[in-house]
Amino acid sequence: MDIPVRDFRTKAEQDLLDLYERSADALPGNASIAAMRQSAIRNYAGLGLPHRRVEAWKYTDLRGRIEDVPPLLAEADIQVGETELEAAFGKAVMALPAYRIVLAGGEFRGDLSDVGALREDGVELSSLAQMLESPPAWLTAGLDDAAARDDDVVIALNTALMTAGVALRLPEGLTLQKPIHLIHLDAPGAPGSIYTRNALVAEEGASATLLESFGTLGAQGTDAQDEQRNAVTTVSLGPKSAIHHVKLQREALETIHLNVWAAAIGAEARYNAFQLSMGAALSRNQVYVRFDGEGAATDISGATLARGSQHCDTTLVVEHNVPACESRELFKLVLNDNARGVFQGKIVVAPDAQKTDGKQMSQALLLSETAEFDSKPELEIYADDVVCGHGATSGQIDEDLLFYLRARGLPEAEARALLIQAFVGEAFEALDDETIGDALSSVSADWLGTPVE
Amino acid sequence: MLEIKNLHAKVDGREILNGLDLTVPSGEVHAIMGPNGSGKSTLSYVLAGKDDYEVTDGTVTWKGENLLDMDPEERAAAGVFLAFQYPMEIPGVATMTFLRSAVNAVRKARGEEEYSTPDFLRTVKEKAKSLQIDMAMLRRPLNVGFSGGEKKRNEILQMSLLEPGLCVLDETDSGLDIDALRIVSEGVNALRSPERSMLVITHYQRLLNYIVPDRVHVLSKGRVARSGGPELALELEKSGYAEYGQDEASAA
Numbered sequence: 001m002d003i004p005v006r007d008f009r010t011k012a013e014q015d016l017l018d019l020y021e022r023s024a025d026a027l028p029g030n031a032s033i034a035a036m037r038q039s040a041i042r043n044y045a046g047l048g049l050p051h052r053r054v055e056a057w058k059y060t061d062l063r064g065r066i067e068d069v070p071p072l073l074a075e076a077d078i079q080v081g082e083t084e085l086e087a088a089f090g091k092a093v094m095a096l097p098a099y100r101i102v103l104a105g106g107e108f109r110g111d112l113s114d115v116g117a118l119r120e121d122g123v124e125l126s127s128l129a130q131m132l133e134s135p136p137a138w139l140t141a142g143l144d145d146a147a148a149r150d151d152d153v154v155i156a157l158n159t160a161l162m163t164a165g166v167a168l169r170l171p172e173g174l175t176l177q178k179p180i181h182l183i184h185l186d187a188p189g190a191p192g193s194i195y196t197r198n199a200l201v202a203e204e205g206a207s208a209t210l211l212e213s214f215g216t217l218g219a220q221g222t223d224a225q226d227e228q229r230n231a232v233t234t235v236s237l238g239p240k241s242a243i244h245h246v247k248l249q250r251e252a253l254e255t256i257h258l259n260v261w262a263a264a265i266g267a268e269a270r271y272n273a274f275q276l277s278m279g280a281a282l283s284r285n286q287v288y289v290r291f292d293g294e295g296a297a298t299d300i301s302g303a304t305l306a307r308g309s310q311h312c313d314t315t316l317v318v319e320h321n322v323p324a325c326e327s328r329e330l331f332k333l334v335l336n337d338n339a340r341g342v343f344q345g346k347i348v349v350a351p352d353a354q355k356t357d358g359k360q361m362s363q364a365l366l367l368s369e370t371a372e373f374d375s376k377p378e379l380e381i382y383a384d385d386v387v388c389g390h391g392a393t394s395g396q397i398d399e400d401l402l403f404y405l406r407a408r409g410l411p412e413a414e415a416r417a418l419l420i421q422a423f424v425g426e427a428f429e430a431l432d433d434e435t436i437g438d439a440l441s442s443v444s445a446d447w448l449g450t451p452v453e
Numbered sequence: 454m455l456e457i458k459n460l461h462a463k464v465d466g467r468e469i470l471n472g473l474d475l476t477v478p479s480g481e482v483h484a485i486m487g488p489n490g491s492g493k494s495t496l497s498y499v500l501a502g503k504d505d506y507e508v509t510d511g512t513v514t515w516k517g518e519n520l521l522d523m524d525p526e527e528r529a530a531a532g533v534f535l536a537f538q539y540p541m542e543i544p545g546v547a548t549m550t551f552l553r554s555a556v557n558a559v560r561k562a563r564g565e566e567e568y569s570t571p572d573f574l575r576t577v578k579e580k581a582k583s584l585q586i587d588m589a590m591l592r593r594p595l596n597v598g599f600s601g602g603e604k605k606r607n608e609i610l611q612m613s614l615l616e617p618g619l620c621v622l623d624e625t626d627s628g629l630d631i632d633a634l635r636i637v638s639e640g641v642n643a644l645r646s647p648e649r650s651m652l653v654i655t656h657y658q659r660l661l662n663y664i665v666p667d668r669v670h671v672l673s674k675g676r677v678a679r680s681g682g683p684e685l686a687l688e689l690e691k692s693g694y695a696e697y698g699q700d701e702a703s704a705a
Contacts, residue, residue: 400541401541403525404537404540405555406524406529407503407525407529407534407535409529409562411558415526418546426544
C-alpha cells in the first residue's frame with residue numbers, strides 16, 4: 001500500500017514529526033514496540049492533523065487550532081501533595097475511597113500510587129513504560145487493537161509517542177470493592193506535550209470501576225500555556241465482566257485535550273462509561289465501543305459544561321458486530337458565552353448483528369445567544385431486525401420555570417443554577433456508583449455556582 | 454394591607470387590566486370572581502411580578518411598599534405568595550430540595566436563621582400530614598407526574614412553609630374533585646390569621662362555600678365592576694356573568 005504523499009504540512013504537523021524524531025531513541029519499549037511506533041508515525045505522516053473536511057472532525061479543526069508543539073514531557077520529580085490534588089479535582093473527588101495511581105508530567109509515579117494495595121487485592125499491574133520492554137500477551141492485544149484503528153490520528157500519535165501509563169489486569173472473577181482512581185497531572189509551569197497510554201483488561205467475571213481524572217497542577221490559567229494532552233485507554237472486557245469507566249476532565253483553559261477510550265466487550269459483559277468535561281480550551285473525547293460477544297451492554301453518558309471560548313467535542317462510535325447487544329448513549333451539554341459543544345454519535349450494526357438495541361440522545365442547554373451546539377448522529381445499519389434510535393435537542397432556560405422558582409423566593413442566579421443542575425442531573429443518574437456520582441455532581445455544582453448540600 | 458390603585462397592565466401589547474382599584478386589609482379574605490378574560494389571572498401574575506406582564510399605569514403597594522419595583526424573589530421575601538393555577542413541573546429537582554431551597558432563601562432574605570435539616574424535616578412532615586401529603590411524594594421530582602390534586606396540595610404546602618403575609622390563590626379549585634377541594638380549603642383556612650391577607654381568585658362560587666370570604670369583587674374588562682359581601686357570590690352563581698361581558702354557555 002502506498003502512503004499518500006502530502007506535499008504541504010503545517011508547522012505543527014511538521015513539529016510533531018520532529019518531536020518523534022528527537023524523542024524516538026529515549027521512548028520506552030523493546031524492538032517490536034519501536035517498530036509499532038515507527039509504523040504509527042508513518043501513518044500519522046500520511047493522515048496529517050485532522051480538519052473540517054475530514055468527516056469525523058467536521059466540527060473540530062485540530063489542524064487550524066494547533067500552532068506550536070511543546071516539548072515532550074517526561075519529568076520524574078514533580079511535587080504533588082494533597083493540597084494540589086484537592087485544588088485540581090475538588091475535595092469531594094479526592095475524598096472518595098479509592099486505590100490511587102498517579103501519572104504526573106508524563107511519568108508513572110509509583111511513589112504516589114497504591115501499587116502494593118492493588119497487588120495485594122489481586123490486581124496484576126505495572127508501569128506501562130516498564131511493561132513495554134517485554135509486553136505480556138494481554139497488553140500486546142490491547143496495543144494491537146488500538147493500532148488497528150489506523151484512521152485515528154489521536155491514537156497514531158499516542159502509539160508513536162506514549163511515554164508512560166499503567167497496565168492493569170483483573171484476573172478471572174476478581175471484584176474490586178473500591179474504584180481505581182487514575183490521576184493524570186501535568187508539570188506546573190512547564191507546558192509540554194503529554195502522551196500517556198493505559199490498558200485495562202478484565203478477565204471473565206471480573207468487575208471494577210476505573211475513574212480517570214485529568215487536571216492541572218498549580219494555578220489554573222497562567223502557567224500552563226499550550227499544554228497538549230493525548231491520553232489513550234484501552235479496555236478489554238472478558239465474558240460476564242463489568243467495568244465502570246468514569247472521567248473527570250478539569251484541565252486549565254490553555255490545554256488541548258485529546259482522549260480516546262477504546263473498549264472491546266465480550267459476551268454478556270457490561271461497559272458503563274461516564275465523562276464529565278469541564279476544562280481545556282479544546283477537548284476531543286473519543287469513545288470506541290465494540291461488541292465482540294453476544295448479550296453484552298454498554299451505557300455511555302456524560303455531561304459537558306463549557307463557557308468562554310471553550311470547545312468540547314465528544315465523538316462516540318459503537319460497533320455492534322454480534323447479535324443481541326444493547327447500547328445507550330446520553331449526553332447533556334451546558335454551553336455559555338461563545339462555547340461550542342459537539343456531539344457525534346455513530347452506531348454501526350453489522351449484517352448479522354440481529355436483535356441489536358441501540359439508542360442515543362444528546363441535549364444542549366444554551367445559556368447565551370452565541371453558544372453553539374453541533375450534533376451529528378450516524379446510524380449505519382446492515383441488519384434488518386434491530387431497534388435503533390437517536391435524538392438531539394437544544395434549547396434555553398424555560399422562563400416560566402424560572403419565574404416559578406423566583407416566585408418561591410429563590411434569587412435569579414440560584415434559580416438558574418438549580419434549573420441547569422436539573423438539566424444535567426439526568427446524565428449523572430447513569431452513574432451506578434452513587435458516591436462517585438455525588439462527588440462529580442458537587443464538582444459540577446461548583447461550576448454552576450450552586451451551594452452544595 | 455394590599456392597595457391597588459388605577460392599575461393598567463398589558464400582555465403581548467394587549468391591555469388586560471384597565472384601571473383596577475382594590476384594597477385588601479390585613480386579616481381579610483377577598484374573593485375575585487369574573488368571567489374568563491376579565492383579567493383575574495393577569496392580576497395574580499402582576500402581583501407576583503411575572504416578566505411579560507407590563508404595568509403601564511397605577512400603583513400597587515403592600516404594607517406601604519411599592520410592590521411593582523421588586524423582583525419576584527423580593528416580593529416572595531416581602532411575603533407575597535402566588536398559588537399557581539398550573540404549578541410548574543421541574544424534572545430533575547426533587548420536591549424536598551426545592552422546598553428547602555425556597556424556605557431557606559426566603560428566611561435568609563427576611564433576616565431569619567435558615568432551618569437545620571432536622572428542624573426542616575420536622576416542619577415539613579407536620580404540615581404535609583395535615584394536607585394528607587405522603588412524604589414519598591416529596592421525594593419525587595417537583596410536580597412531575599403529580600395529579601391535579603397533588604399539585605394543588607403541594608402549592609398549599611409551600612404556602613404554609615413560606616409563611617406569606619399576602620396569599621394570592623389563582624383558581625386553586627380548578628381540576629379538584631370534592632375531597633381534594635375540602636383538603637385544600639382546610640389547608641387555606643388554617644392559614645387565615647389577623648396578620649394575613651388573602652386574595653382568592655375563582656370562576657365558581659363552589660370554593661367560597663369552603664373558604665368564606667369577607668368581600669367579593671367581580672372583575673369585568675380589567676376593572677372591579679362590583680363589590681359586595683359573600684352573598685354576591687351566591688347571586689352570581691344564579692345569574693351568571695352575562696351582565697359582566699360573557700355569555701352563560703362559556704361561564705358554565
